[in-house]
Amino acid sequence: MKKAKKANENIWRNLRIVIVGIMATMGFVIVVGHLFILQFIENKKWSEAAYKQQVKNQILSPNRGTIYDSNGEILAQSIPVDTVSLNPGKVTYSNNKKVPNEVIAEGLSKIFEITYEEMEEKLNSKKSVVIVAKKVEKDKIDQLGKWMKDNSITAGINIDEDSKRYYPYNDVASNLIGFCGTDNIGQTGLEQRLNDILTGTAGKVVTTTDLKGNAISDEDEQYVASENGSNIYLTIDATIQTIAENNLKQAVSENPSSTGGNVIIMKPQTGEILAMATYPNYDLNTPSNYIPTGYSEEEWNSLQSTDKTNKLLDLWKNKAVSGTYEPGSTFKLITAAVALEEGLVETDKPGDFFCSGSYQVADHNISCWRSKIPHGAQTLTEALCNSCNPAFMQLGQRVTAKTLYKYYQAFGFFDSVGNDIARAYPGTFLKLEQVGPVELATTSFGQRFEISPLQLITAISAICNDGILVEPRIVKEIENKDIGSKEVIETKEIRQVISKETSDTMKKMMQKVVTDGTGKHAAVKGFSIGGKSGTSEPPVGRESDGYVASFIAISPIENTQVITLVALHGISETANHQGGQVAGPFAGKILSEVLPYLGIASDGTTVKEDKENSTIAVPDVKNLTFNDATIKLQELGFNVKSNTISSQDTAIVGEQTPKFGTLLYDNSVICLYESESQEKNKTQVPNLKGMTKEQAINVLKSKNLNINIDGTNGTVISQEPTIETEVEEGTVVNVVIKEDSIYAQ
Numbered sequence: 001m002k003k004a005k006k007a008n009e010n011i012w013r014n015l016r017i018v019i020v021g022i023m024a025t026m027g028f029v030i031v032v033g034h035l036f037i038l039q040f041i042e043n044k045k046w047s048e049a050a051y052k053q054q055v056k057n058q059i060l061s062p063n064r065g066t067i068y069d070s071n072g073e074i075l076a077q078s079i080p081v082d083t084v085s086l087n088p089g090k091v092t093y094s095n096n097k098k099v100p101n102e103v104i105a106e107g108l109s110k111i112f113e114i115t116y117e118e119m120e121e122k123l124n125s126k127k128s129v130v131i132v133a134k135k136v137e138k139d140k141i142d143q144l145g146k147w148m149k150d151n152s153i154t155a156g157i158n159i160d161e162d163s164k165r166y167y168p169y170n171d172v173a174s175n176l177i178g179f180c181g182t183d184n185i186g187q188t189g190l191e192q193r194l195n196d197i198l199t200g201t202a203g204k205v206v207t208t209t210d211l212k213g214n215a216i217s218d219e220d221e222q223y224v225a226s227e228n229g230s231n232i233y234l235t236i237d238a239t240i241q242t243i244a245e246n247n248l249k250q251a252v253s254e255n256p257s258s259t260g261g262n263v264i265i266m267k268p269q270t271g272e273i274l275a276m277a278t279y280p281n282y283d284l285n286t287p288s289n290y291i292p293t294g295y296s297e298e299e300w301n302s303l304q305s306t307d308k309t310n311k312l313l314d315l316w317k318n319k320a321v322s323g324t325y326e327p328g329s330t331f332k333l334i335t336a337a338v339a340l341e342e343g344l345v346e347t348d349k350p351g352d353f354f355c356s357g358s359y360q361v362a363d364h365n366i367s368c369w370r371s372k373i374p375h376g377a378q379t380l381t382e383a384l385c386n387s388c389n390p391a392f393m394q395l396g397q398r399v400t401a402k403t404l405y406k407y408y409q410a411f412g413f414f415d416s417v418g419n420d421i422a423r424a425y426p427g428t429f430l431k432l433e434q435v436g437p438v439e440l441a442t443t444s445f446g447q448r449f450e451i452s453p454l455q456l457i458t459a460i461s462a463i464c465n466d467g468i469l470v471e472p473r474i475v476k477e478i479e480n481k482d483i484g485s486k487e488v489i490e491t492k493e494i495r496q497v498i499s500k501e502t503s504d505t506m507k508k509m510m511q512k513v514v515t516d517g518t519g520k521h522a523a524v525k526g527f528s529i530g531g532k533s534g535t536s537e538p539p540v541g542r543e544s545d546g547y548v549a550s551f552i553a554i555s556p557i558e559n560t561q562v563i564t565l566v567a568l569h570g571i572s573e574t575a576n577h578q579g580g581q582v583a584g585p586f587a588g589k590i591l592s593e594v595l596p597y598l599g600i601a602s603d604g605t606t607v608k609e610d611k612e613n614s615t616i617a618v619p620d621v622k623n624l625t626f627n628d629a630t631i632k633l634q635e636l637g638f639n640v641k642s643n644t645i646s647s648q649d650t651a652i653v654g655e656q657t658p659k660f661g662t663l664l665y666d667n668s669v670i671c672l673y674e675s676e677s678q679e680k681n682k683t684q685v686p687n688l689k690g691m692t693k694e695q696a697i698n699v700l701k702s703k704n705l706n707i708n709i710d711g712t713n714g715t716v717i718s719q720e721p722t723i724e725t726e727v728e729e730g731t732v733v734n735v736v737i738k739e740d741s742i743y744a745q
Contacts, residue, residue, distance in 0.1 A: 062200030064180075066232075067190065067234065069234055073238045076166070077168070084133045104119070135164040171281045173275075178192055178316070179316075261566070263277040265563070269465050270473075325452075326536040334463075336392075355390040364441075366438075366442070385512050385518065401443075413455055417452075427449060457563060510530030526602035527555050548579075550583050552566075556600065564590055617663055621653050625650060626642050663708075664706055671730040685705070693716075706730065
């Protein structure tokens with residue numbers, strides 16, 4: 001019995017030994033197998049993990065390049081700022097005691113102007129680090145340092161170096177320059193288009209560390225230097241840009257333009273853009289802090305975020321490049337240049353064109369803008385001065401669509417221009433095979449297709465530059481200070497579009513437009529000015545877009561140095577929307593400031609006397625006291641009618657009729673008001689037909705109305721506004737005077 005029991009014990013002992021041996025063997029196999037996997041299969045993975053644990057990378061951020069104007073004025077620069085963060089639950093006193101959350105919340109919320117509740121939420125976060133404020137400037141950091149010292153705080157609040165994009169001129173050239181996001185990457189405008197040049201390349205320091213993250217030795221440290229972004233010098237002149245923006249803002253204000261406007265000033269010989277303004281603009285330092293016209297703060301804040309974003313995106317666009325519009329009669333310069341270049345027309349051939357007030361094309365009877373007072377028989381020069389649509393429809397038929405389209409291609413209308421400035425698009429024209437008689441007619445005088453303002457001014461620059469098309473440019477020079485290099489961007493000639501002879505002829509005709517035609521409001525005393533007005537009606541189906549009033553002006557006529565385009569968008573049909581009267585005065589005013597600034601010498605030319613009597617441009621007297629405004633106007637020979645209930649010594653002029661730039665005869669009346677909203681004195685336009693010039697002047701003067709006379713001898717045959725139209729006192733009534741025998745023809 002004992003022997004049997006002992007035998008059983010031996011069996012179980014041996015079995016346990018076998019089981020233990022098997023388990024040990026299996027464990028050994030597992031360990032070896034795992035080591036094999038680590039060594040041979042996952043070697044790369046774990047080597048990288050070990051490297052990451054033992055190597056510390058420190059990223060070296062590059063400095064973003066500065067944007068300068070052509071004279072070295074800073075338009076955009078990066079300034080040092082800091083990012084403030086904290087470690088929730090680990091903010092401590094000097095004796096390692098934790099700081100109560102309410103103390104931290106109260107202190108930091110006051111310094112960084114955030115709510116106490118928001119600060120409390122950050123302090124209760126489960127994250128190891130939370131951001132308190134980004135892009136913090138020195139004054140706030142100084143306040144934080146003092147508060148931490150006063151509260152004996154030694155740990156848990158972190159200050160890390162950063163940089164912030166700063167724009168010294170605030171809203172100047174905002175739609176052109178654009179802005180950066182919080183990551184210092186360009187979001188819009190040149191900041192985005194030239195981001196790769198401005199950003200540079202990050203560097204790093206690679207250091208071997210122990211398990212605690214301490215550096216083991218400097219011997220293995222690797223240093224890769226950052227490459228700072230390049231500085232960019234623009235062709236823009238900050239002074240000229242400011243002139244353009246101030247005048248554009250005033251133009252939009254005085255001629256309510258629902259969608260704003262553009263001004264471009266360019267050197268036709270080099271393609272350098274001296275100014276590119278869009279209105280409305282915005283402050284580059286706070287690009288999202290904007291409430292569009294027509295919205296109250298409450299209405300704006302109630303909008304959905306997507307609606308706000310869409311409106312802001314539209315605000316930030318550079319519409320001088322990416323926006324398109326129908327150019328209207330400014331495009332007649334292209335049609336005329338093509339016809340002259342092809343030898344299909346002469347400038348001064350009597351009776352070459354005829355205007356009866358409209359022109360029949362296929363089944364369409366297309367009106368002239370002056371349909372009630374037809375232009376009659378005209379030369380090409382007269383047709384351009386009169387901006388006569390029927391004459392240019394006749395000219396378009398003579399040229400043909402095929403030839404026009406060949407020159408449109410040569411002038412660059414089918415290409416996108418200014419791609420380095422903003423996202424640009426080619427013009428939107430019908431395909432040649434889609435152009436029928438009606439389409440040819442409307443295209444000839446600048447309607448039913450769309451181009452960008454930059455495309456138009458580039459093409460007209462070719463006309464003024466001996467026929468040579470040059471590429472418009474905004475970047476003058478790229479400077480890399482790290483390696484001491486400078487890349488100068490040279491003028492790029494694209495092609496010869498028309499001959500020098502045609503160019504010279506066109507410029508003389510443009511001068512005639514200013515001295516004798518629809519461009520007389522753009523005249524500048526002492527300088528030879530050429531130009532062309534443009535008035536384009538809204539496209540079919542988009543009547544709510546309103547009219548576009550524009551004017552393109554050049555100076556001097558010989559050796560043209562400056563060309564400027566003024567375009568005002570979204571003007572109501574019920575308001576004055578004629579380009580020569582609305583945009584022309586501002587084109588002239590811009591040139592009157594820019595030409596002397598550029599040192600372009602006066603050539604002694606004077607504004608041509610209008611008819612028998614000289615005319616005087618109405619000055620801008622807004623923001624003057626009524627007393628000072630009256631003295632200034634009376635010194636120029638005007639009669640003044642003041643409408644104010646306050647003392648003339650203290651009351652400020654807020655509105656004037658007619659507006660500044662209007663050409664008036666001696667003794668004309670100007671009405672002054674304290675504000676735009678003030679009720680205006682109204683009167684009815686009398687019937688002037690059959691009166692002599694002197695009779696018409698006296699009748700209008702008795703009603704405090706002014707006159708503009710077309711003709712010298714005879715009697716009034718037409719007038720605008722028409723009989724019994726109610727108008728404001730001071731309004732200009734346009735009359736045509738002709739001899740009865742001439743009119744009978």
